[in-house]
Amino acid sequence: MLKAALRKFTDLITRAYDGAAGGRRWRGQAEMPVMLSAMHAARGPLARRARYLAGSNPLAASGVEAWVSALVGTGIKPQSSHTNQPVRSELNLSFENWTDDADADGLTDFYGLQAIMVRRMVVDGEAFAVLGTSDDRLRIRLIDAEQVDPSLNRELGDSRRIVQGVEFDASGRRVAYHILPERPGMPFAHLPLNATRVPAEDVVHLFRPEVPGQVRGISWFAPVLLRIADLDSWRDSQLVRQRVAAALAGFVTNSGGTGAPFEGEQTGAALIGGLEPGTIKFLDPGQDIKFSTPADIGAEVIDFARITEREISVGLGVPPAVMTGDHTQINYSSIRASMVEWRRRVEAAQHGVVSFQLIRPVWRRWATLEVLSGRVTGTVAAALPMKAITPKQQWVDPAKDVKAELDAISGGLMSRRESVASRGLDIEALDAEIAADKARADALGLVFTTKPKPTATELIASASEDQHDAHP
Template sequence: MPNILTRIMAPFLKRGYDGASGGRRLRSQPETPATLSAMHAARGTLARRARYLATNNPLAASAVEGWVSALVGTGVKPQSNHADQGIRTALNLGFENWTADADADGATDYYGLQALMARRLVIDGEAFAVLINTGTTLSIRLIDAEQVDPSLNRDLANGRIVQGVEFDQSGRRVAYWIFPERPGMAFATALQAVRVPAADVIHLFKPETPGQVRGISWFAPVMLRVNDLDGWRDSQLMRQKVAAALAGFITNSEGTGQPFDGEQDGNTLIGGLEPGTLKFLPDGMDIKFSSPANIGAEVIDFAKITEREIAVGLGLPASILTGDLSDANFSSIRAGLIEWRRRIEALQHSVLIHQALRPIWKRWATTEVFSGRVSTTVPAALPAKFITPKQAWVDPKKDVEAELMAIAGGLMSRREAVTSRGVDIETLDAELAADAERAQTLGLTFNVPANTNTVAVEAA
């Protein structure tokens, strides 16, 4: 009777989503509980394993370099939007002069700090920096992610601390609890976390869920696959080492083996084998050599498929991850780069600029105004645009021609076209004017395509 009822009710008991069913095929499907609790539990382990991969695995190291180059390159530059041109120029020049002294540790400049933060963002999933005002100057000190005490969780009278990040009752970040010494220092003693106001801390991470507190390593989706592929490659390498080695087996009529090492008689070995010698075998003895299988095309195809899966999980084009362009053509690489650059732009503006570069600019501009080096108000000095490094074209000639047509047709401003090259239009125009004046003074003439130049100038 129960079986009959089950068959009758089966069409009505089926779930609307097969992925939520409990059948045999999905019985072993893992599930993720509440996203935040999973992040809190896995963040540290993922970061430690990602650090190992980025140090020891070629693909992981290539992925890190690919993302750092894409996000930062030679550096993202701020350009003041102050209404007064003179003050705007002073702010831009002052910031560029400050970049050489931006690092509190003196190890690099402002753009090097950007690259280092991007590197930790990819590997650890987050990067931290402390803004330090000393007198009338500003400097930036990068700190290790583990310096923000991940074990500190506490309820407060007016808020709470979660993994070293303090929130007020409204859920706003108000402070970070930071160890004064970096973990792993040779002379570090017992550490006590110090409360640092959130206004003085830069916390860079890619938000993946509402209420996220700390960042997750970008290697999380591919960590198992990278580790398994690494082990598989080691096995294949050992297989080739065995295939390249001379392996011989001496047997007698009874089928038992005889060791290689033995007594030598002139150039003839009685019981051993060395390069350049001949072996005389007694009656009833035979020698056979190993013939391990060579690596076939299916092994190479398997490696490429796995590498592409890893590239997808890391958000990278496969050619960027592996450096292999053997299967790429003009159309495929162009289409792949266009999609990847959209992803780069989104991360640059919503993560890198929003969380790190804009707060740094605001603190620096405020410091300049309060120090009296720039005669303006703080609100007027804060607006700025950020110029990202130029993305190289696949076909420069066609892309430039398309840009000129878009400018002439009113679909793009000349300022937008110049900014996309990673250059400020005012700086470019000043250089062009200076070049033209110098050429005229020296009586120099250059072969500039008149029509192209006219289109660009008229459209501007």
Template sequence: MAPPMLNRLRNLFSGKRSYQAAGGGRRGQSMQTMHHQLHSIAAARGTLAARARYLAANNPLAASAVEAWVSALVGTGVKGQAKAPAPLRNTLNVAFETWTDESDADGLTDFYGQQDLIIRRVVIDGEALAVFVQEGDQIRLRVLEAEQLDASHTATLSNGNVVVQGVEHDAKGRRVAFHIFDRPAGMELGVARQRSRYPASEVLHVFRRIVPGQVRGVTWFAPVMVRLNDLDGWRDAEMMRQRVASLFVGFVIAPDGTAAPLDGDQQGTAVSGAMAPGTLTYLSEPGQDIRFSDPAKIGQETIQFADITEREIAVGLGLPDYLLSGDLSDVNYSSIRAGMVEFRRRVEALQHSLLAFQFLRPVWRRWATLECISGRVEASTAEVLPVAWITPRQHWVDPSKDVIAEIDAINAGLMSRREAVAARGVDIEQLDAEIAADNQRAASLGLTFTTPPPRPPANDNQPAAKAA
């Protein structure tokens, strides 16, 4: 019998065996590990982004995933609505909406188009970069290529600050500056790129943080990149197999053992040309029989394998599979509604923590503060900073049922009318002004519109009324 101390030591060092996933043997050795995730992100981020860019440009599923996330998170654009008192709120909302047309320092799009570009780069590259451009008393935004943030620049500075992959931190770990090239790689045009130090207050660095202490973003395609590449290669192989199989080829024997006067390349006792539909290859060896090719067919199991793989890719990208493939053949009302509810939760979380917090709020703070300083708005900074962001309307699967449920929630005091209107992507002040103007115009023209009373619930057990 082993001493108690020896048993305790044995249990201490063999405790991990209680978790099968931490065990050894052949099964355990085949499982990969990631001991230092921050180091892995730093080492693999650039390669992952480059491969994701290739997939998004060439792979239909990857391109569809990018469009699905951009449409869900941005759509027609997330609009700011000031929370100041009524007169000041209206002034700020009108001024900000006017500014959105002039926000792009390059003059190629508006503020909502810049939101689209930011999210598109976050999904593909894992991060997006923008800088404020001051033009007199006006502020503009310029979206940069994420690779302009010098990932090769990692150093300890003389003032004690530490630069990690182009991002400078002070002694407390706060981001204080970004080291950015003046142009993207490959755009030197005979002049070497120049790297400049931008204060953190002038830079918007947007990425989804998945690890504490993370400095740079990781492409959203990282979990599915191998699957996408393998599926792409498999589909190419299947397509080539079908192309070859479609070349229905016959082999014909010449009675005299010669292939003359046939054209083609002589290979031993056979003469053949390039394979094409309807090709016949003539054999000059007497006594042989004629044979026809047997085209391979795509079986049901092949289609099922492709569908399962596409679902795995959709899960890894955080998307419902019908948004990735566009296939609604297996979707019914209940399944698509349940899928949309869960997906919308995910979208709302990202809109709040990623788009609003890292991009929209800093832009509003900078813009609103400048409006006060320049004197265009007569108010204190504290009054103009509070803002709400109205996301694009989420369309319903069954509008009739959803509207009735929304009205019931408002009547029961479970939600406000402002909340319901904001969920439609509309500013309630603007909506009320439009309704009032419509009513005033209708009254001036002597028009009367009535709303039909709600229909009673259908009773399938009630006998049909007899005709008089």
């Protein structure tokens, strides 16, 4: 009876998952007991190493640019959802006119700021911007992530605290950021640097949340940093090996025991002028010369490099063909399937991260300032609703994709507004442009066909279908 009860208790506490088992196979494997603590400690080293690789490794640089062009492209454009059409058009036009003056440093426009912030989010894990005013207009100033003092951790009492430069109130809501006036380590930085408390509503903090309670962002390169570094070192070793092997190196041996070097000037370990193209060397009797054989890179080495590159692409979330530019082992079906999944990831990040953390706060601040200053009519509450128009995603097969969308619209499975928005366009602006084109064409007596003439193959196929319908 006791043995049966003990056996039953043992069954209840047995770890049946292989991943939770002990034993030799799991001995020495790393664990992450508390993810928030791990993020707190690893944020800085990950960002520094990712910055180096993104600046010096072509594969890492390509992955960064792939995410930036997919998430931002020519820019995510906010469009007003005001119920009054004239006011809505007024808001959209006024915002577009403001975009050129958005950057407080005057280096780019609002859409360029988006690209910079997304690039820093991918590499550093996060990006910051401070919202201010100049000449009664909204201005956005980008700051380095290290200026939000990561070393500032303090209890403020009454359950308030500062964690890595971010201040939280008793309910856990972000209320302020403690920002250094200059980045530590910059030339001519005035020391000591004292952080300034900036209200949270004046700060845009862009990062991808991964766990509840996360305070700062983690570099998107975290899963692949070590693999990229190892691959980079391996490639350097291979290049040096091939370079040395490909150089025509000659070695003279003398059976008499004397060393007779080649003619030339000796500089350290290098012999200058000893061997030149087309040179004929006459050797003394008893002397022999041997040349090195260049090493051959076999197919297995190339396959190893390609597999490693794919692992890195998967870890960064980018299709291998996009990140490496290598299309030698893909076909239409595989690239289409990978791009569909890639676009799902892109859309999730666009709407859940970039639009929510960057586009909406900027629009709310801009719209509020424009209404209160009297430059735009209406109320603040009516001007705040907006939707983000993301850049158009290019199709793998435009003809088939357009036909599928037209069928979906005619079948009531999607609206024309949704289809137009997926192309990064505003339907009202598009309709106005189409109407203006039509009016101009009518005034000039121009007639355009809405459908191209069928090809000979299409005519034959259509005749065959008609004949089949007539004689089933």
